[in-house]
Amino acid sequence: MSEVKNGISRRSVLKGAAVGGLGIAAGGSLLAGCGSDGTGALAFGARTVDAGPTAQLKALVAAYTAKTGNEVTYNATESNAFQNNLSQYLQGTPDDAFQWMAGYRMQFFAEQGLLVDLTDVWNEIGSQYADSYKTAATGLDGKQYFVPQSWYPWGMHFRKSMFADLGLSADTVTNWDEFLKMLDGMKKKGLVGFAAGDKGGWEAMGTFDILNARINGYQFHVDLLAGREKWTDAKVLDVFTHWEQLIPYMNPNVLDLEWDGAMQLLLQKKAGSMLMGSWFGGNFKEQSEADYADLSIIPFPEINPEFGRDTVDAPIDGFCVAANGANNAGGADFLKFAGDMEGVQAMLDAKDADGKSIPMTSANKGQDTSTYDAFQKEQLAVMDEATYITQFLDRDTRPDFAGPVVGPAIQSWFKNPKDVNKIVDTLQAQWDALPPLA
Numbered sequence: 001m002s003e004v005k006n007g008i009s010r011r012s013v014l015k016g017a018a019v020g021g022l023g024i025a026a027g028g029s030l031l032a033g034c035g036s037d038g039t040g041a042l043a044f045g046a047r048t049v050d051a052g053p054t055a056q057l058k059a060l061v062a063a064y065t066a067k068t069g070n071e072v073t074y075n076a077t078e079s080n081a082f083q084n085n086l087s088q089y090l091q092g093t094p095d096d097a098f099q100w101m102a103g104y105r106m107q108f109f110a111e112q113g114l115l116v117d118l119t120d121v122w123n124e125i126g127s128q129y130a131d132s133y134k135t136a137a138t139g140l141d142g143k144q145y146f147v148p149q150s151w152y153p154w155g156m157h158f159r160k161s162m163f164a165d166l167g168l169s170a171d172t173v174t175n176w177d178e179f180l181k182m183l184d185g186m187k188k189k190g191l192v193g194f195a196a197g198d199k200g201g202w203e204a205m206g207t208f209d210i211l212n213a214r215i216n217g218y219q220f221h222v223d224l225l226a227g228r229e230k231w232t233d234a235k236v237l238d239v240f241t242h243w244e245q246l247i248p249y250m251n252p253n254v255l256d257l258e259w260d261g262a263m264q265l266l267l268q269k270k271a272g273s274m275l276m277g278s279w280f281g282g283n284f285k286e287q288s289e290a291d292y293a294d295l296s297i298i299p300f301p302e303i304n305p306e307f308g309r310d311t312v313d314a315p316i317d318g319f320c321v322a323a324n325g326a327n328n329a330g331g332a333d334f335l336k337f338a339g340d341m342e343g344v345q346a347m348l349d350a351k352d353a354d355g356k357s358i359p360m361t362s363a364n365k366g367q368d369t370s371t372y373d374a375f376q377k378e379q380l381a382v383m384d385e386a387t388y389i390t391q392f393l394d395r396d397t398r399p400d401f402a403g404p405v406v407g408p409a410i411q412s413w414f415k416n417p418k419d420v421n422k423i424v425d426t427l428q429a430q431w432d433a434l435p436p437l438a
Contacts, residue, residue, distance in 0.1 A: 042330035043073040045095035047082035052282035052358040056347040057099075063346035064337045070330060080200050080258075084403070090114040094322035096331035099149075102136035102316035103391040106146045108399055109320075110139035116321035116328050117143045118335065125339045132389075133363050136316050147319045147339040148363035149347075152278040153382045154206050154313035154392070155297040162191075162272055163296070170298045174309075176242070179301040183249040186272040193249030195271035197257030198414060201407030204254075205393035206313055207275055208410065211239045213311035214303040218388035221311070225397035231427040240413065240420045242303065247417065254414055267291065275300060277315065277392075278379050281359050286352065292359075297378045299385055312386035315395060316363060341366035398434065405430045 046057050054076065061072045075095055082089075086100075090109060100106060109115050118137075122144040126134060129148060137146040156173070163169060166185055173182050183193035198204040212221045216235045223229040224236070251257070251265060263280045265271035267287060278297055285292035299309040319338055321331035337343040344364045352358055361367075361376055369380065383389075394402035409423050 039068070039070055039330040039333040040327055041071040041073070042097065042327045042334060043075060043095040043325070044334065045082070045089075045098035046074065046076040047079050047099045049076050049078050050282070051286060052352055055352055056350040056358055056360060059346045059350035060338055060343055063343060064334055067337070067342075068333070070333070072334065080202075090322055090324060092324070094325050096325035096327045097319055097321050097334050099317065100146065100320045101391070101395050102133075102146050102148060102318060103395045104397065105391075105395040105399060106137070106320060107139050110141075110143075110145040114323050115139075115145040116323050116325075116332060118145055118147060118321065118332060119143045121147060121332055121336045121339065124336060128339070128341060128364050128366055130365065133316065136391075137318070145320060147335045148316050149318040149338065149344075150360050150362055151314055151316045152361060153297070153379050153386075154210065154275065154277045154300075154315075155379075155382045156273055156275055156300050157266065157278070157280075157295065157297050158273045159266065159269065159294045160296050161294050162269060166272070170296070173298065173301055175302045180245065182273070183246070187249055192251045192265055192271035193273060194246050195262040195265040195274040196250045196254045197259050197262035198254050198411060199256060199258045199261070201403065201411060202394055203259045203262070203276075204410045204414070205402070205406065206277065207243065208239065208406075209313050209390060209393050210275065210300045210311075211242055211303070212236070213388075213390070214300065214307060214309070215239055215242060217304070217307045218311045218390070221390065222396065225393065227431055231424045231431065236424055237420060240417070240424075244417045247414075255411055277313070278375075281375055285356065285359060289356070292373075292375065295375055297375070297382055299382050309385060310387040312382060312389055313392050314383060314386075314389045315392045318363070339364070401431060401434060 044057075044061060046054065048054060048057075058074060061074055064070065065072055073095075086109070091114065106115070122134065122137070125147075133148045134144065137144045137148060139145050166182075166189070168182060173179055186193035196204065196207070209221065212224070215238055220229055220235060224231065224233075230236075251262070251271070259276060260280070260283070262271075262274055263276065263283060266274045267284060281292065281295060284295045299312065302308050319335045321328060321335060325331055341364055344362050344366065348360060348362065348367065350358055359373065359376060361372075361379060369376075372380065390396055393406065397406075405427065409427050413420060413423050
């Protein structure tokens, strides 16, 4: 999920990309006449190729075009490929509007002048969002550069049916000892207790986040990611000591699987639990309604009673406008629609290829949460228990540190956990060597 400067132009990757069946013209549509609001045609970059989110975004685009007459070229790229190339993308010839993340990951690019100020958009739609979302959308200069779409918590996911078969419940997996007992029982049944994948280099960052917050608390975690604490601190070593206790219960091919490979172990009932963001609920639903109904989430267990389960990773996804895009005004107008309940409702009303609804926990206060299904209500419960909310490691620290440094360091640790002292020394040395932010 982090930035890797590889010098590839994403626009060249997108060249020739299929637009999809919305009657949206590609290529020359950027030169088309202005729409009814005068902002004209624009291009939108989606950082997903998954079926459910694609259906939601294309429904948003269709609703916007129907209302304004402005044609939108829809360009989609697989998530990791998009994120690994964002710096070059934004400095080249980017789409006008694009999907991105809130918090530090947005602030980093806003500070470089690569994002368009959306304060005027917030003046129009801001009343539809809680203050916490506006804070997450705000740059270091106090201006807004991001429009939220949705959120999701990270938590411990499992199948209700498998828990029942093992004599477990959410109330019996609340602390570290109970968690290890659960994993041991799963292993004796021939199951992977704790499904994991880190081929992408970012997936395991969420495990580090939650272990660090559970062991050392929210403040130490955010201070570490901001450089106010040291990676060589004994508290960080304690995180890896606890993490190492989980390795015997993981699938042995952690570095060969990306997040969706680990998810498949849970989907196929080969694994009993997985720590991940709840976005993959849509993948379960695409498999079958029964699989989706069987999916459950609880907060990751307590380790240090001083902190309990008071922190949760809950990233906010949404949209930005690229300063180097061809149509800044059009991009901002599109995001004003996307952030308004009318645009949100278009996404909520989207259906998959089988005509089924697609779950989304919207950031907009207008969504009727009474209509949430059981899994969405469990996500809300996980959020409600938390006192502190973090974004995700590679959203809460410098992107030139998260992806190029932390990701490979964790992968190296998986290969040889006994090298942990060398690994944390390297992490700190590379943090110290980072250039000052402009």
